[in-house]
Amino acid sequence: MTLDPAALDAADPLADHRDRFVGADSDLVYLDGNSLGRPLRATVERMGRFVTDEWGGRLIRGWDERWFELPLMLGDRLAAAVLGAAAGQTAIGDSTTVLLYKLVRAAVTAHPGRTEIVIDRDNFPTDRYVVEGVARECGLTVRWLDVEPAGGLTPEALAGVVGEQTALVLVSHVAYRSGWLADAAGITRVAHDAGAWVLLDLCHSSGAVPVELDAWQVDLAVGCTYKYLNGGPGAPGFGYVARRHLEAEAFHQPVWGWMGSADPFAMGQGYSPAAGIRRLISGTPPVVGMLALEDMVDLLAEVGIDAVRQKSVALTSYVIDLVDRDLPQVALASPREPGGRGGHVTIDHPAMRGVTTALWRRDVLPDFRNPDGLRLGLSPLTTSFAEVAAGVAAIATELAALEQVRP
Amino acid sequence: MTLDPAALDAADPLADHRDRFVGADSDLVYLDGNSLGRPLRATVERMGRFVTDEWGGRLIRGWDERWFELPLMLGDRLAAAVLGAAAGQTAIGDSTTVLLYKLVRAAVTAHPGRTEIVIDRDNFPTDRYVVEGVARECGLTVRWLDVEPAGGLTPEALAGVVGEQTALVLVSHVAYRSGWLADAAGITRVAHDAGAWVLLDLCHSSGAVPVELDAWQVDLAVGCTYKYLNGGPGAPGFGYVARRHLEAEAFHQPVWGWMGSADPFAMGQGYSPAAGIRRLISGTPPVVGMLALEDMVDLLAEVGIDAVRQKSVALTSYVIDLVDRDLPQVALASPREPGGRGGHVTIDHPAMRGVTTALWRRDVLPDFRNPDGLRLGLSPLTTSFAEVAAGVAAIATELAALEQVRP
CATH class of the missing domain: 3.90.1150.10 (Aspartate Aminotransferase, domain 1)
Known part of the structure; x- marks a missing residue:
């Protein structure tokens, strides 16, 4: 060649x-597109048009017309284009770290009596820090796994450590340093055999590597949008919760906010979570931060x-x-x-x-x-x-x- | 007249x-500028310039050159212009709801053994929901106060309910419905007499009403930037932590992320929080969402x-x-x-x-x-x-x- x-x-x-x-x-x-992707030219125009026409022209009406549903609509488009996920399971919003926190806490809540979270020592710092923090606040143990250089967590290695004590396995689909591509389907099977959930971090894979969240039976996933999804510096992350957990009301996240409540504009007493993936949302969705992602999702769907x-x-x-x-x-x-x-x-x-x-x-x-x-x-x-x-x-x-x- | x-x-x-x-x-x-303020014309130009020159031109170098410090630099500028707060106590980032969650949890953590959070029933839904959620996860009681129509929480009413059981009083500076302007200084004195902290929600006041966080001795504050601060739909919120609590290492928030750690790029094992207000940060700061706010802070400082x-x-x-x-x-x-x-x-x-x-x-x-x-x-x-x-x-x-x- x-x-x-x-x-x-x-x-x-x-x-x-x-x-x-x-x-x-x-x-x-x-050679750093996996830290921050380049902007699309279409995004320059979209940003200007957004400020003058959509924000400046529609003002508060924009919420009814588009923005209120945008985190879920754009989540669905992203899911269809690159996550291998059916509609109704993905929402855009919050930083990846905050979403990780919500999802790790939700996994722990869904497994009362289980005492361990499994993660490898080569995982990205924020994943490790979130797990440490949640373990401390919930009185759990972190089971730290070592991996080979240029290697990563395998289903075989995982099988040796999971058991009835395991609440969650948190793994990066692509390792941030080595680029190791994990066998997400195999890892999920092993975790499920032990009755645990898998949270897949897609930061370094979504937009570059095919992902099949539904087919792999992944429970929870999170990812960022500023790498291969070209959403711009600090663009909001996305979160995925498998439909079966939403339908079984097995998913409960800890940051209770009005935009994820059952009827935000009733402004009533007592938090009641919205049905479906909306319950992942806490505060007002970061609309401005989602604009560039819209263009890149369109392009990825096309290509x-x-x-x-x-x-x-x-x-x-x-x-x-x-x-x-x-x-x-x-x-x-x-x-x-x-x-x-x-x-x-x-x-x-x-x-x-x-x-x-x-x-x-x-x-x-x-x-x-x-x-x-x-x-x-x-x-x-x-x-x-x-x-x-x-x-x-x-x-x-x-x-x-x-x-x-x-x- | x-x-x-x-x-x-x-x-x-x-x-x-x-x-x-x-x-x-x-x-x-x-007549809804207190839900979503209009964009400045300068913001149209700034957005376009940002995408082509700053993001598209500087790419990953933008983090070293400006973005890494932006949440704290812009926080300081906002603090000086409209919060009555000295530098080093304010950070931009996350939704208001997520910031509320972090601050309420921090207040509870700082008051071990105290069992109550005080809030009024007319407070904004997200404030109430966050308090409910934190109370449930930490095993605390919410002390709900009723207020008069077109009224709000007074220092006198508060004095009757706070005591050695009170960890936190959460109050909105301006009530979202009635517009009632609370006596924040008086409320803070009463809370402090009982050994509790005050968390002031500035969503409906910052940019419209003078605020003196330092002079009033407020402990914690939060606010949104899309109302009178014209940051655009879903623009990130801001959080304030009084310097005395940062210096005494009395402030600990639950969402541990790499961008709030002591040395983010060491990527080492074990979370250690950054010194100062940076520890309020969790994930990668929402740079795109902060751009419009920069223009408005400049204008408010000028006017x-x-x-x-x-x-x-x-x-x-x-x-x-x-x-x-x-x-x-x-x-x-x-x-x-x-x-x-x-x-x-x-x-x-x-x-x-x-x-x-x-x-x-x-x-x-x-x-x-x-x-x-x-x-x-x-x-x-x-x-x-x-x-x-x-x-x-x-x-x-x-x-x-x-x-x-x-x-």
Whole structure:
């Protein structure tokens, strides 16, 4: 297979979509789309139109006309486009952390008498911190699992630790550092065999990796919208609760607010949760923060997640091929097998902190992850093969320069 | 005093500021600025510039350059402009409801052994629901207080119920329905005498009524930014924690996230909260949702809250004068004394639900509040006296029409 970036870009069926994004034609080499995706050009126009026409023109009428239902409507569109979830189970709103808190608490509430939450030590800090906090306030134990470098939680490893004490297993679908892609269906089966729920964190997978929440029988899921969903810095997260738990009234979250109550505008005495996924909502939905996501959900529905995944695998495979050829001194910290990883690749070297600083100075933007990982985030709809080639070449140059000044 | 709207507008020192807002020159009569304030024209431009230059151009670098500190920087600017609070005590982020949850839980945690939360039955639903939810999960009792119609919680009434069992008193500075303006300083003194904390809800006061959180010795405060702070639909709320509680490490909130931890990018094991007000933050701050607020805070700092309050009092007094003259059949449901009310006026009549529908149809937009209140929200920087006069005239017409068809 060719490593010529021009040939690869010429053969890329998604290449034309790059023009739809702000700045994708610039000289910047952007390899951090899994921290913050680029804005769509359509979003520039939508934002301006929103302020003048929808907010400024419709004013309070906007709530009746569109905004009140937006967190659920947009949740359904997102679910259909990239989550493999039927309508009525997904809501947009709150930060990912707050949603994690609500969902972890709900899982604990649904399993009285069970005393453990299972999570791996390589999970993203906020997932671990939320679990620690909830365990402390509810008097539970956290069962911390260690995973291999460039590895992650497997159904087999999980089977050895879950049991009738387990309330919840919290796992990231794609690991934030290594890019390990978990077997979510297998993990869910093992957890269910023990009578526990699974909460799947989709932050690093939604919009890049196919997800089948309904088919996998996942109980709860959460994700952020500013990575591969291009919702903008700090855009609200999304939460998913399986219909069977909503219908069985088995789902109760702790932050009781008017917008998730059964009849918000009655303003009556006593909280009674709304039916369905609306009960996940607490306060007034962050409408302005959802606008950019609307555009990206439309585009993903148009392109299709399978085509996106195909490009994603091609990009990460290309990175690994170039690293093998040009960076013999670094260690691959991500799974080598394409089916085993998500949309980013991490390479380790003791000099990577310094390399990252040098790269940023020359407008090559990867991410650095402690202790010595350079993380290359490839956005299937905006990253070109030329960008990847330029990025790896720059890493080679900066690594060589840093190695030269060392003893 | 004249009731001629043209004369009043001509004499209004803030009249020129109306031009700075989208749509303030339209024929719409907007009397719901206390539900959703109008956008500033500057915000249209800021939004577009943000997407193309700041998000699209700076990409992930935006976090280092501005966004990471934005919730605290903007919190400080808001605090200085309208909250009467020194720097380092205010953060923007989360919905008001989520912030209420964090602050109520923090107050309970700070008062081990105390068993009661005090709140009045006329408080806004989300405040009541959060208190109910926290009381249930922490095994506490809610002490519900009844208040007079068009009245609210007084220091004297509070003194009769607080004691060594009281952990927290939660009170709205301006009541969402009646507009009653609470004596926050007096209430805080009474609560402190009993060893309890006060959480002041500023949703209906910040940006319209002078607030002196530091001078009043308030412990905790929360507010929303989409009413008189014109942050846009669902814009994030703000939270305040008095410096003495931060310094004494007496403040602990339950939603542990990476952005409120002591060293977010170390991504280490074990949550350790950041020093200062940053510990109020949980997840990634809602940057896009804060943009409009930046413009309004600038304008409020320029105009000054005392000038805003003066206009606000003039507007609400004008409403009451017109109601007295033209609407003898309605009951004033707000305090008649200007110093006793906030920025809105509610008038009651059994036909108000139908009147509201009729008014909306003719582009006169007040709000309806159960069971029979028409709420007139006057935005000091965007509402004209002509708008008020046209609104009250329309109410008179529609009330008369509805009365005519009745038996």
